[in-house]
Amino acid sequence: MGRRKKGNAVHGWLIVDKPAGVTSTQVVGKVHWALDAQKAGHAGTLDPDATGVLAVALGEATKTVPFxxxxxxxxxxxxxxxxxxxxDDVSGAVLERSDRRPAPADIEAALVAFRGDILQVPPQVSAVKVEGERAYDLAREGVEMDLVARPLFVDRLEMTDGDVDWAEFEMVCGKGGYVRSIARDLGAALGCLGHVGWLRRTWSGPFDANDGLSLEEIESLARTPALHARLKPLQLGLCDLPELPVSEAAAHRLRHGNPGEVLSGADHGETCWASHLGQPVAIGVYRAGAIHPTKVFQV
Known part of the structure; x- marks a missing residue:
């Protein structure tokens, strides 16, 4: 007989409005403890000094994190x-200074090159792995790295406010974006240098910072039904995938790792999720009237 996992079988999402001064891992640990959950993870790291939405996945919801x-x-x-x-933010030592300051028109013109499909070099202090080690660990040891540029899709980047010494922006982007790199590269393009003063993630996929709990609220509600009541269903992590209903018999087959016939169709080869009576059953690929499961939910 297998060893029983510690904690409760909690499945779903808890949305946190992360404060500055704590890591994403510390937030996950706090939620993990507060719900006495068996398993927890998060969807997208925020820098310690950044604030905003951090979606914490519990239990089977961790299988939807990549989406x-x-x-x-x-x-x-x-x-x-x-x-x-x-x-590349205010927490780091100053490397170089410039007396130049950009005009608003110059900023607007420079932003064009930062929209759409771009290449971006991560900050030296980042979670990127270099030969099996995190870049931030190597940076703390004084190692300078030539990090490889990575593709990033920037859907929107607009200046929202500004003064002589600073400007504020709103950016909507895809996976793997580093705001600190945007600040660094924009400052370099304008010839004035730049770094992040503050950063807030307002929404991520289906999750919004306005729905997030503070760490103080999580602590006050810890180990109570009231905190469980704030959980959001795990299928929210699948909102960008087509939902295909299945029969009870097909749900049984899917839960055992076998293809299951669906009650409606999708595009051949499309990644979808199967539901039975509104509950998630599996994630898989649609082929010839059935979902071929790649991940199965045990809820």
Whole structure:
């Protein structure tokens, strides 16, 4: 007989409005404890100094995390002109200064190159892996790295406010975006240098910061039914995928890893999720009238 997992079988999402000064991992740990859950993870890391929506997946919802991290997300942030830093934000040591300041028209013109499909080099202090180690660990040891540029889709990037020494922006982008890299590269393009002053993620896929709980609220509601009542269903993580209903017999087959016939169709080869009586059964690929499961939900 297998060993029983510690904690409760909690399945769903808890949305947190992360404060500055804590890591995403620390937030997940707090939620994990507060719900006494067997398993927890998050959809998209936020820098320790960043605030905003952090979607914490519990139990079977962790199987939907990749689909949330792939979704569009929105950031509001301030870029401070006139200096580059080791971390590309205000927490790092200043590396270089400039007396130049950009005019609003120059900023608007420069933003064109940061929209659409772009290439972006991650910050030296980032979670990117270099030969099996995290870049931020190597950076703390004084190692300078030539990080490879990565593709990023920027759906929208607009300046929303500004003054002589700073400008504020709103950006909607896909997976893998580093706001600190945008600030660094925009400052370099304008010839004035720049780094992030503050950063807030306002929404990520189906999750919004306005729906998020503070850490203080989570602590006050910990281990109570009231906190469980704030959980959102795990299928929210699948909102960008087609839902295909299945019969009870097909649901049984899918839960055992076998293809199951669906009651409606999709495009051949499309990734979908199967539901029975509104509950998620499996994620899989649609072929010839059936879903061929790649992930199965045990709820």
């Amino acid at each position: 949330v991290t792939d979704a569009l997300k929105c950031y509001c942030f301030r870029v401070i002109w006139g200096a580059s830093t080791a971390t």
